[in-house]
Amino acid sequence: MKHPNKRVDATTSALAPQGKLSRNVYVVLAVVSFAAVFAVWALITNLGLVNADFMPTPQATVQSAIELFTEQHFLEDIRVSTYRVLMGFLISAVIAVPVGLLVGAYAPVNALIEPLMSFIRYLPATAFIPLFILWIGIDESEKIAVIIMGSLPQLLLMVAVDTQKVPHDLVEVSYTLGTKRSLVLWKVILPASLPYILDSLRMILGWAWTYVVVAEMVGASSGIGYMMIQSERMMVVGNIFVGLLAIGLLGLVFDCLFKLLDKLLFRWK
Amino acid sequence: MAASVHYQIENVTKQFPMRKGTLQALDPVSLEIYQNEFVAILGTSGCGKSTLLRMLAGFTAPTTGQILSHGVPITGPGKDRGMVFQSYTLFPWMTVQKNVEYGLKQQKMEKSARAETARKYLNVVGLDGFADAYPKELSGGMKQRVAIARALAANPESLLLDEPFGALDTQTRSHMQELTLDVWRQYPKTIVMVTHDIEEAIFMADRIVVMRARPGSIKEIIDVDLPRDRDFYIKSDPAFLDYKRHINELIYEESLKLEQEALGA
Ligand SMILES: Nc1ncnc2c1ncn2[C@@H]1O[C@H](COP(=O)(O)OP(=O)(O)OP(=O)(O)O)[C@@H](O)[C@H]1O
Ligand SMILES: [Mg+2]
Numbered sequence: 001m002k003h004p005n006k007r008v009d010a011t012t013s014a015l016a017p018q019g020k021l022s023r024n025v026y027v028v029l030a031v032v033s034f035a036a037v038f039a040v041w042a043l044i045t046n047l048g049l050v051n052a053d054f055m056p057t058p059q060a061t062v063q064s065a066i067e068l069f070t071e072q073h074f075l076e077d078i079r080v081s082t083y084r085v086l087m088g089f090l091i092s093a094v095i096a097v098p099v100g101l102l103v104g105a106y107a108p109v110n111a112l113i114e115p116l117m118s119f120i121r122y123l124p125a126t127a128f129i130p131l132f133i134l135w136i137g138i139d140e141s142e143k144i145a146v147i148i149m150g151s152l153p154q155l156l157l158m159v160a161v162d163t164q165k166v167p168h169d170l171v172e173v174s175y176t177l178g179t180k181r182s183l184v185l186w187k188v189i190l191p192a193s194l195p196y197i198l199d200s201l202r203m204i205l206g207w208a209w210t211y212v213v214v215a216e217m218v219g220a221s222s223g224i225g226y227m228m229i230q231s232e233r234m235m236v237v238g239n240i241f242v243g244l245l246a247i248g249l250l251g252l253v254f255d256c257l258f259k260l261l262d263k264l265l266f267r268w269k
Numbered sequence: 270m271a272a273s274v275h276y277q278i279e280n281v282t283k284q285f286p287m288r289k290g291t292l293q294a295l296d297p298v299s300l301e302i303y304q305n306e307f308v309a310i311l312g313t314s315g316c317g318k319s320t321l322l323r324m325l326a327g328f329t330a331p332t333t334g335q336i337l338s339h340g341v342p343i344t345g346p347g348k349d350r351g352m353v354f355q356s357y358t359l360f361p362w363m364t365v366q367k368n369v370e371y372g373l374k375q376q377k378m379e380k381s382a383r384a385e386t387a388r389k390y391l392n393v394v395g396l397d398g399f400a401d402a403y404p405k406e407l408s409g410g411m412k413q414r415v416a417i418a419r420a421l422a423a424n425p426e427s428l429l430l431d432e433p434f435g436a437l438d439t440q441t442r443s444h445m446q447e448l449t450l451d452v453w454r455q456y457p458k459t460i461v462m463v464t465h466d467i468e469e470a471i472f473m474a475d476r477i478v479v480m481r482a483r484p485g486s487i488k489e490i491i492d493v494d495l496p497r498d499r500d501f502y503i504k505s506d507p508a509f510l511d512y513k514r515h516i517n518e519l520i521y522e523e524s525l526k527l528e529q530e531a532l533g534a
Contacts, residue, residue, distance in 0.1 A: 171418075172328050173358040177423055178348030178375035191362045268403040269360045 045154025056238040064238030072230040081212055081223040088147025089208045093201060096152050105185050117153045125150030126214045138219035146215040147208050155204045163189055164198035195266045209251055275459045277304040280334035283320050291509040296319050296486035305457040309470035311522050312480030322429050325351050351425035353433040357412045359404040365415050366400040371522040372423025390418040393448055407434040421452050446473055471512045472499060482523045489519055
């Protein structure tokens with residue numbers, strides 16, 4: 001879209017608080033920050049400022065990546081980890097979104113569930129790994145359970161807060177227009193809070209990646225986390241770096257997908 | 270007027286709990302509003318006009334006393350009482366057209382009839398061109414006009430208007446006043462309108478309730494004895510100006526009282 005007005009408004013100029021940046025400048029700055037981190041990395045490793053056993057050069061990392069993909073079926077690790085993350089995330093979402101809506105909208109449901117969830121969410125999901133291994137074993141469901149343990153209570157509480165952001169005025173006016181009390185959640189509160197809920201989902205998906213990697217470091221035989229912990233044992237630091245980069249890139253891709261979805265669905269915002 | 274009573278407000282008071290003690294928003298108010306009557310409520314800011322309207326809407330219950338609609342106590346909001354709020358209350362995720370259609374959809378009106386009715390009322394409020402816009406793309410005054418169209422389109426038995434034209438410029442405002450009166454004549458309904466504009470109250474209402482400053486109560490009820498087919502020119506009629514002078518004095522007394530209170534405190 002071309003801007004009819006090229007001049008910048010004083011209160012939203014780039015350097016003012018809450019100011020705006022043109023899309024191009026934004027991209028340039030974002031690329032610059034990536035490049036800067038990369039440059040520092042390339043410099044300190046290539047100049048030998050750090051021990052190559054602990055931090056590989058970018059070239060060595062690329063070499064590791066090639067080996068991982070071609071000889072050590074790294075693609076399969078990525079697939080497995082992504083599958084676990086998405087399963088854990090989806091199961092969490094399918095439960096947390098509707099229950100979170102009810103918790104946010106109905107005071108008795110809130111009283112029943114909110115304090116309990118607030119308690120549970122402070123229990124570190126990773127601390128459940130030993131217990132889950134005992135209960136479930138070390139197969140897929142255990143990994144997914146860890147992700148659900150970490151994501152579901154958080155997401156539920158976030159959705160509840162999102163629901164409570166809907167102005168009460170909107171609910172009231174909908175009643176005067178004939179909305180039934182039993183339908184106001186569906187017709188007013190849900191559509192009004194949907195953009196916030198989508199944003200909460202985006203945040204939670206990011207956390208799910210943390211949990212999967214930890215879960216894969218204990219009692220696993222596949223996945224990015226498994227590859228990384230194996231590489232640590234064999235002192236192949238390049239592989240660890242490839243693992244980190246892979247997780248970062250996957251996260252970025254999913255984040256972009258969510259932002260795209262937001263643009264497509266919520267033109268009204 | 271030999272009409273039947275629509276609303277009976279009987280010794281209604283309202284208190285709000287505050288951090289310390291309670292706030293007396295309304296002292297006992299009693300008022301009867303007739304079927305298809307147009308009542309305007311005037312009073313200084315904070316005297317409890319919105320509070321009274323919200324109790325009529327059924328959003329909040331009186332602390333003491335009761336409000337009856339057709340002899341039945343009001344226990345909650347209903348589609349028989351449409352409302353235009355002082356704040357902006359369009360559904361942001363719906364286009365202007367869908368907003369206006371909303372009430373009709375709840376009434377299960379058929380789709381094409383719904384669209385047509387919505388278009389008609391958008392035309393009435395002068396927003397034909399904005400049917401597909403989202404609320405965020407409208408100015409404050411435009412949003413308020415859509416809210417009015419939405420309330421009118423649902424054609425409720427009664428309309429509660431809380432400063433509906435407050436955000437409009439003088440021209441649009443008097444235009445909207447006439448349009449609202451037109452719709453009211455065509456589809457008679459009981460209208461209770463809160464306003465700060467004395468001229469607007471005289472121009473539109475059958476009766477004007479002037480309220481005392483906080484805690485609010487009824488200071489005086491004025492029957493507006495002007496021909497019902499009022500047009501723009503009536504605003505310079507001597508009788509109109511007499512009403513205006515009188516009400517101005519009443520309001521002035523109240524604001525003076527507030528001022529003295531503030532000085533004394
Ligand atoms: N929900 C509430 N909780 C506590 N106090 C309230 C509440 N609503 C209104 N009040 C108080 O009641 C009094 C009357 O408020 P109200 O909104 O009815 O005034 P108003 O006459 O509509 O004023 P304005 O013309 O400024 O809109 C005010 O003192 C206000 O602070
Ligand atoms: Mg008010």
